[in-house]
Amino acid sequence: MRRLRDEQPIGLPIRRTNPTWEKAFQRRLVVSDALILAATLLGTQAIWIGIDSSETIVSTVLPLGVPYSAATAATFVLWLVFLKVLGTRNPRVIGSGFTEYSRVAGASFRLFGLVAIVALLLQFLPARGYIVTAFPVGVLFLIASRWAWRQWLRRERRSGRYLIRVLLVGAPSSVAHLHEEFARRKYLGFEIVGACVPKHSSAAVTSDLPVERLGAFEDVGTVARRQRVHAVALAGSEDLPPEAVRRIGWRLESTGVDLMVAPAITEVAGTRIHTRPVGGLPLMYVDSPSYEGGKKTAKTVLDFGLAWIAIILTAPLMLATAIGVKLTSPGPVLFRQQRIGLNGKAFSVFKFRSMRIGADAELADLLRQQGTDDKPLFKVExxxxxxxxxxxxxxxxLDELPQFFNVVRGEMSIVGPRPQRAEEVALYDNAAGRRLLVKPGITGLWQVSGRSDLSWEDTIRLDLYYAENWSLLDDFVILLWTVKTVLQSRGAR
Known part of the structure; x- marks a missing residue:
């Protein structure tokens, strides 16, 4: 095995190159967490017995009493400790994904589970109401605070600050693909400084790299230190055998540089990926997409209930919209059109009419004039x-509000790919046809990612990702983002 060139022997301590902003950002999180917990616990104490009260929580089992203020202070310290120990401020989870939120909720749940068990065993009766109030309020405000800090961090990253310098390693095609994925997710804050590709790669191939070629695989350690990178991302290559990957890891382990291995399955959600060591091999299992079963039943029940709630709450708004349509243009208030839904079944979608009478007959000519009549996304600029x-x-x-009745009828879901016309579906390839494996939705990833500003390629990529990776938690997040997107009227036409 050819040894990798490097300036330092394996294991020699080298000055860490972790982003300098991480500790400052973590300190901000500590301060905000402490303020939220102090306000929550003191507020809970004030609600139940009052701030200045000297009341004692007495056990009915043992001759033991704990001053309420002491219990508040102890809970405050323990809560901070649990948040720290369970990694809620780990640099690898802050800034994106649901792991940070789940760790915050998990740390709080473990603490209050412990407190509840102790209170139950020792019969600290007043502590029960304290737990009921402090736990849900604290978790809610902690998660809200983390979300607010995340938005601040993303704004800073869009301005070129708080970035993570990354070196890509792999075959030119794999490097280009990974660079594209990072560029598409700028909110992650990855700044690509260059790439290390196989030594024998031709000049013609490497000239198409989206980043500068800084060396070969043998130079990864040297380049990482010279460029002061924070992470090395392995994009995969047949020229990078397991032994070489292991030696790269050895040389990076004492530098503070993270080693990331990017699988080729970049469009698969993390919830479907599981690793399992088999005979010393870290095998990766990928679950099949879930189109049936309990999750689908739960989604159907939630859709039906939420649709009726939405119809009741928006009834005055729908009435006002209907009056506006009737008074401003001749023709019917509602517009019905055949769309293709789950498993290719046609249904009539309801919308408030937003076009003049006979608009459908003009569509073909308008698409032909702008040269997009062969695209499976009939969108007229x-x-x-x-x-x-x-x-x-x-x-x-507002024109989409009547589609809640489609949801009640079981033809649509609240979240899912947008339903398209039969003429559009006829232009699908096999990949695009997979979006018909789930019910179409009133809103979806496309709506919170640009709406009509998206190209067909981006639209189908988002719809396929949703169809294969959907979850009830993702649906909830999409609904929240839909409200923000609609209020900003971003990408609407």
């Missing part, structure tokens, strides 16, 4: 068929 009031209700997605 600066559409002349839209009425003035129609433009307003489209801007804020």
């Amino acid at each position: 600066n559409d002349p068929r839209i009425t003035r009031f129609g433009a307003f209700i489209r801007k804020y997605s």
Whole structure:
């Protein structure tokens, strides 16, 4: 085995190169967590017995009493300790994903589970109400605080601060693909400084790299130190055998540089990926997409209930929209159109009419004029068929409100790929056809990622990702982001 060139022997301590902003950001999280916990616990004490009270929590089992203020202080310290020990401020989880939130909730749950058990065993009766109040309120505000800090961090990263310098390692094609994925997720804060590719790669191939070639595989350790990178991402290559990967890890372990291995299955959600050591091999298992079973039943029940709630709450708004459509243009208030839903079954979608009468007959000519009649996304730029009031209700997605009745009828879901016309579906390839494996939705990933500003390629990529990786938690997040997107009227046409 050819040894990798490097300037330092394996295991020699080298000055750490972790991002300098991490500790400062973690300190901010500590301060905000402490303030939230102090306010929550003191507020709980004030609600139950009062701030200045000297009341004691007495056990009915043992001759033991604990001053309420002492219990508040102890809970405050323990809560901070649990948040620290269970890694809620680990640099690898802050800034993106659900792991940070789940760790915050998990640490709080473990603490209050312990407190509840102790209170139950020793019969500290007043502590029960204390737990009921402090736990849910504290978790809610902790997660809200982490979300707010995450938005601040993302704004800073868009301005070129708080970035993570990354060196890509792999074959040119794999490096280009991984660079594209990182570029698509700029909120992660990865700054690609360059790449190390196989030594024998031709000049023609490496000239197409989206980043500068800084060396070969043998130079990874040297380049990582010279460029002061924070992480090395292995994009995969047949020229990078397991022994070489292991030696790269050895040389990086004492430098503070993280080693990331990027699998080729970049469009598979982490919840479907599981690792299991088999005979010393870290094998990766990928679960099949879930289209049936308990999750689907739960989604159907939630859709039905939430749709009825939405219909009741938006009834005055739907009435006002209907009146506006009727007064501003001749024709019916509702517009019905055949769309293709689950497993290719056609159904009539309901919308408030936003176009003039006969708009469907004009579509083919308009698409032909702008040269997009062969694309399976019939979208007309600066559409002349839209009425003035129609433009307003489209801007804020008011025209979509009647689709809650489609959800009640079981034809649509609240979250899912958008339903398309039969003429559009006829242009699908095999990959695009997989979006028909789930019910179409009123909103979805496309809506929170750009709406009409997206190309067909980006739209189908998001829809396929949703169809294969959907979860009830993701649906909830998409609904929250939909509210924000609609209020900003971003990408609406």
